[in-house]
Amino acid sequence: xxxxxxxxxxxxxxxxxAPFLLVSGPFGLLFGVLAAxxxxxxxxxLVFSLSVxxxxxxxxxxxxxxxxTPTLIILVSALAVNLRVAMYSASLTPYLGEAxxxxxxxxxxxxxxxxxxxxxxxxxxxxxxxxxxxxxYFFGTNGCVAPGWMAATFIGxxxxxxxxDSWGLDFVLPLAFLxxxxxxxRTPAHVVxxxxxxxxxxxxxxxxYNLGLIVAGMVGMMAGAQAELWIxxxxxxxxxx
Amino acid sequence: MxxxxxxxxxxxxxxxxxxxxxxxxxxFIGLMGGRTMPAWLMRHLRYTAVAIIPALVAPLVAWPTPTxxxxxxxxxxxxxxxxxxxxxxxxxxxAMGAGACGxxxxxxxx
Numbered sequence: 001x002x003x004x005x006x007x008x009x010x011x012x013x014x015x016x017x018a019p020f021l022l023v024s025g026p027f028g029l030l031f032g033v034l035a036a037x038x039x040x041x042x043x044x045x046l047v048f049s050l051s052v053x054x055x056x057x058x059x060x061x062x063x064x065x066x067x068x069t070p071t072l073i074i075l076v077s078a079l080a081v082n083l084r085v086a087m088y089s090a091s092l093t094p095y096l097g098e099a100x101x102x103x104x105x106x107x108x109x110x111x112x113x114x115x116x117x118x119x120x121x122x123x124x125x126x127x128x129x130x131x132x133x134x135x136x137y138f139f140g141t142n143g144c145v146a147p148g149w150m151a152a153t154f155i156g157x158x159x160x161x162x163x164x165d166s167w168g169l170d171f172v173l174p175l176a177f178l179x180x181x182x183x184x185x186r187t188p189a190h191v192v193x194x195x196x197x198x199x200x201x202x203x204x205x206x207x208x209y210n211l212g213l214i215v216a217g218m219v220g221m222m223a224g225a226q227a228e229l230w231i232x233x234x235x236x237x238x239x240x241x
Numbered sequence: 242m243x244x245x246x247x248x249x250x251x252x253x254x255x256x257x258x259x260x261x262x263x264x265x266x267x268x269f270i271g272l273m274g275g276r277t278m279p280a281w282l283m284r285h286l287r288y289t290a291v292a293i294i295p296a297l298v299a300p301l302v303a304w305p306t307p308t309x310x311x312x313x314x315x316x317x318x319x320x321x322x323x324x325x326x327x328x329x330x331x332x333x334x335x336a337m338g339a340g341a342c343g344x345x346x347x348x349x350x351x
Contacts, residue, residue, distance in 0.1 A: 023333055039245030044255075051259035056290070060297055061254050065246055071253055078254075079261045081293045087286035090269035097270060108267035168307030168351075171316060172344055174298045175323050179336030181294050182327020193288040194295045201296035202303055213296050220292025225284040 003126065009133040013118070013140020020114040021148045027055050028149045030172055032156020033163055034059070037170075038066055045157035049150055053109065056180075057082040059173055060213075069210045077213050088116040095123045095134050107138060115141040189231060193224025307347075315351050319343035 003009045028049065035045035052058055061078040069077075088111050096107055118141045123134055163169055185191050197220025204212030302320040304310040323343055327336030 048255050052262050054262045057258060074254055075257045078258055082262055082265055083289040086265040086268055089266045093270045104271050108270055111266045170306035174301040175340035177294050177298045178320055178324040179327050179333055179340045182324050182336050183331045183333050184291050185328055190291045193292045197292040197296040198299040201299040205300045216296035217293035221285045221288045224288030228284055
């Protein structure tokens, strides 16, 4: 359906975002359950999800808190996991940057993997959309995802205290992350970044204060960026030849 | 259930992350206006998620918490299978389904 009004733009975003409930729902549940297992009470888990609204950063912080990591390292590591939203924000700026400040503040809070991925494709393919239609579409993509994330955290935190340790639920977190990372590896440079980070992370666990995570992350980023440069150079070299 | 975290620590983390995450998201759309980012910075930012998430996961797979940190071949096998399915199908839902099945197998037989 073509987008003709602001309202239809919102509902288009809403429908496009709805299937992602199948991802944000289970992730929210898992966060709630793991938060309860880590000793957080329901309101604490809920405020965590509501105020931070960044699943991977929340999981990272939760994991590191249980490993007696210094506060500063927890914050730096969790924010590093979330650095990608800065990239999303930068890439949405040409499309939403003209909006009033309060609307940009709302958009910033709602910048997550799903809303970004849907919106950037929509905006690139439909350059005739007006600013208010773009904003409406962007907010619409979060219509299911954001409330679903909060509700799932709440339910997970309620259930969590009743899940016995013997279920080994801790292992669901690495599996969930792996399921998320696999589809993110779209280019050879992504693969290089991923494996360089893994190869560094294993020996780097010997570093104190869980610093290994930050070191391995930086090694992976640099490896990915270098691989991208190298691949581009080879491509242009071939074209010239 | 482990012992509840120290409230001061917990709330420092929650508030720090809330402010920090918002700042990351707002930095460009709110403050940069229409200016573009330097290419080298964008190039590194592109690889943050695919570097840091695997770096976090790798030790959790190599020394899984449920076995008390003892390396376990079934855990590694399930992790590799989930990752490979996600990579090959490019579909988070299929990979998550595989993860749920793998977890169930570990729960039943390990």
